[in-house]
Amino acid sequence: MNRIAASSIFSFLVISVSCHTQVEKIVPERNNITLSVYASGKVVSKDQYEVKPNTAGYIREIHVSEGDLVQKGTVLFSLSNETTLLNEEIASLSRSFSERQNNLERLQELEVQIELAKSEMVHDSILVERQIRLRESGIGTDLELEQRLLSYAQRKTAYTGLKLKKETLDRELDHNENTAKKNLEKASALANDLEIKSNIDGKVYSLLKEKGELVNSQNALAIVGNSDEFLLELLVDEYDISQIQPGQEAKISLDSYQDQVFDARITKINPMMDSGNKSFLVEASFVTKPPTLYPNLTLEANIIIEVKENALLIPSSYIFQGNQVISAEGDTLQVTIGIKNYSETEIISGIDGTTELIKP
Incomplete structure (x- = not known):
């Protein structure tokens, strides 16, 4: 077959296909359109938190089971730490030794010495006055008067020194007693930290450690949260976060409730972006919620940004170059677009x- 014959056959096939192909045409329709932002996330219990100890120790006892309802202050775990208990005992002994009541003998002994020194000072003062009168009458010598004055000064100095000593002892006893009291409070607080209690009224959703394990303040022992109230944690991409505002409605789909959609409302936007996944954490609360919920249920959400009723709509695939469409006659038309979704x-x-359009 020569080149001319082949070309003729190809042209015939193209013409035949073109004549028999039906071009798909549509006309714009009026309907409601919704602009929304997609977010993924999970269900969390309100006030949900990880139970962590404030001190290190071995888990001596676990007092609850998963699913138990607890009240604020309920003991969840008991830890064992011999050093902490010994420090509390030592602090208690030190407190007893430092109490003012146990140092009364030192104070009483000093008070007796002060009274004696005061009496001796007063006695020497009387002798000085007597010696002065005798000297004025020509009796006695200047040396005897000087000796009396020197003895009085010594008694006065001794008396003043003992009073200062008592004031110093008072301050020392007060300081020791207060210091011992604070040390005991600190040691007792550390000992009390061995009893790990619930911070809220709620439910024990998960136990993360077993009896006998060594734990510290970095280890989560359990997860406790509110048993009646749940909220939604949504991850919104940084490109969409500027459109999100508290109060916006959201449609929630849960994997555990397939083919059902639940209403929610945005309540909080955490302002710090997670640099790892380039997203913001947004919180929402259920308006209509499923009958049963558990923490960490996965979900997908569509956050409603704008809804427009009776809008003139065409499929997004019929638009090209951002704002152009093709009419059924083959003309390229420029349009002004409004809300657009996928x-x-x-x-x-x-x-x-009434304008007929074909897909570009």
């Missing part, structure tokens, strides 16, 4: 409800 686009102007 499947439909609102047309503001450029065509009307």
